[in-house]
Amino acid sequence: MIDIQQNSPIELLQSLDFWLPGEKISQISIPGESNMNLVLRIKTNVRSYILKQAKPYVRKYPHILAPISRIQIEYQFLKQLEDNSFLASLSPKVLQYDAHQHLMLLEDLGEGSDYLALYEGNRMLNRMEIRQLVDYLLHLHQLQAPTFPPTNSMRSLNHEHIFNFPFLKENGFNLDSVQSGLQEASIPYKTDPLLKERIQALGIRYLAEGKGLMHGDFYPGSWLQVPSGIKIIDPEFGGLGDAEFDLGIFLAHLDLSEQAEELSSLVQKQYTLPADWSLVQQYRGVEILRRLIGIAQLPVSLSLEAKKTLLARARTYLLS
Numbered sequence: 260m261i262d263i264q265q266n267s268p269i270e271l272l273q274s275l276d277f278w279l280p281g282e283k284i285s286q287i288s289i290p291g292e293s294n295m296n297l298v299l300r301i302k303t304n305v306r307s308y309i310l311k312q313a314k315p316y317v318r319k320y321p322h323i324l325a326p327i328s329r330i331q332i333e334y335q336f337l338k339q340l341e342d343n344s345f346l347a348s349l350s351p352k353v354l355q356y357d358a359h360q361h362l363m364l365l366e367d368l369g370e371g372s373d374y375l376a377l378y379e380g381n382r383m384l385n386r387m388e389i390r391q392l393v394d395y396l397l398h399l400h401q402l403q404a405p406t407f408p409p410t411n412s413m414r415s416l417n418h419e420h421i422f423n424f425p426f427l428k429e430n431g432f433n434l435d436s437v438q439s440g441l442q443e444a445s446i447p448y449k450t451d452p453l454l455k456e457r458i459q460a461l462g463i464r465y466l467a468e469g470k471g472l473m474h475g476d477f478y479p480g481s482w483l484q485v486p487s488g489i490k491i492i493d494p495e496f497g498g499l500g501d502a503e504f505d506l507g508i509f510l511a512h513l514d515l516s517e518q519a520e521e522l523s524s525l526v527q528k529q530y531t532l533p534a535d536w537s538l539v540q541q542y543r544g545v546e547i548l549r550r551l552i553g554i555a556q557l558p559v560s561l562s563l564e565a566k567k568t569l570l571a572r573a574r575t576y577l578l579s
Contacts (some may be wrong), residue, residue: 260359260360260361261274261275261312261360261362263299263312263362264297264436265289265299267287267288267385269284271298272284272287272301272310273309275357275360275362276357277354277355277357277364278303278321278546279305280288281304282303282304282305283303283304283559284301284302284303285302285303285304286301286302287299287301287302287534288299288300288302290309290367291372291373292319292373292375292434292480293318293319293403293493294317294480295313295317295319295320295324295325295329295493295495296311296313296314296318296329296330296495297312297313297314297318298310298311299311299513300367304366305514307347307367308354308364308365308555308568309351309364309365309366309367310362310363310364310568311330311362311363311365312330312360312361312362312363313325313327313328313329313330313361313495314327314361314428315327320554323554325413325416326411326412326413326416327361328361328411328412328413329413329495330358330361330362330363330495331358331490332411332413332494332495332496332497332498333363333451333493333494333495333497334356334363335407336407336472336494336495336497336498337350337351337352337353337365337494338353339402339406339407339472340399340402343398343402344552345394345398345418346395346398346399346402348444349395349488349489349490349491350490350491350492351365351366351367351368351490351492352365353365353366354366355522368483368485368490368492369484369485369486369487370486371483371484371485371486371490372483372484373479373480373481373482373483373484374479374480374482374483374484375479375480375557375558377454377512377516377518378479378515378516378557378558378559378560379558380469380516380517380560380561382516383518383519384513384518384522386522386525388489389522389525389526389529390525390529391488391489392477392482392489392509392526393525393526393529393530394529395489395491396474396477396502396505396506396509396530397529397530397531397532399472399473399474399475399505400471400472400485400505400532401471401532402471403514406443407454407472407497407498407499411498413470413475413495413498413556414465414466414475414496414498414500417467417475417476417496418465418467419467420549420553420554420555421462421465421545421546421549421553422461422462422465422545422549423462424459424549424550424553424554425445425449425548425549425552425554426449426455426458427449427551428446428449428450432553432554435471437556438461438563438566439563440563441551441552441563441566442561444552444566444567445551445552445570448471448548448552448570448574451554453547453578454578455510455576457541457577457578458545458548461541461542461545464501464520464538465500465501465504467500468499468500469499469500469501469502470499471499471500471502472497472499473483473497473498473499473500473502473504473505474491474494474497474505475494475495475496475497475498475500475504475505476493476494476495476497476508477491477505477508477509478508478509478511478512479512479516480493481493481494482520501538501542502532502534503535503536503539504540504542506526506530506534506542506543507538507539507540507541507542507543507544507545507546508542509526510520510523510539510542510543511527511544511546511547511573512540512546513526514543514547514569514572515547515550515551515557515559515561515569516559517561520551539577539578540576540577541577543545543573543576544572544573544574544575544576544577545573545577547569547570547572547573547576548570548573548574548577551570552570553570553574
């Protein structure tokens, strides 16, 4: 496998069997932060592309091993959307795919930024953005009889870091390195037998194969704002599962980014497909917990007291 890095020379990338005759690479840059994969923007004398390569580890946390086959999951997910004009318009088009090199060349959706700035507390989503995000989920969850591999190793990785690791009392991750006092604040959620029983049961459900296609990581880091509007990227955790999982993740990150409560209500009003909202709330709760006391930390600007309040609310979501 050709091991591409952020500082790889143009000659190495030019050697890939992706380019048109006479097409020459002129510039390589980093389009934005990527947690899982190497992502490069490659400009040539013809057009601009996004190149992604999976490694056998998580790019942001190299000590965490990750299935290198995840690029295949993303490829298969994006191919499922091509016949739906609405979903295709909000997703990058696959231009080239090399399973052996774990590489994918995607349409460049344009210069833009993800929505991670929401966590800084100085940016609010508007109602139109909420409607656009809900519309994506409505179309995605209605895709007819999608063909997709059964529950995969990426689902297992996600399961570990959502439903297990954050709730181990001794997991080797000192939360005081994130924020002083957070380790002590986490203990009640790691030692509550009723809560852990509910989370374990929810995790078993998450691993089961569902009937509809879910994005699997529907949070601000997967929403891209470009001149043509909102686009949805990075479906490497996608597959057949609960629509309620996508909705729960969506609502959890409205909580974590301190969005107005009316926007959460708008999501529930705009999502007109049948849904088990009790199940949505459970997924919402476990996502808040794992983002605050697990290893997948967010750039939130919350005080310790605000986190304690959110942790307590998440427990209510799970148990009520």
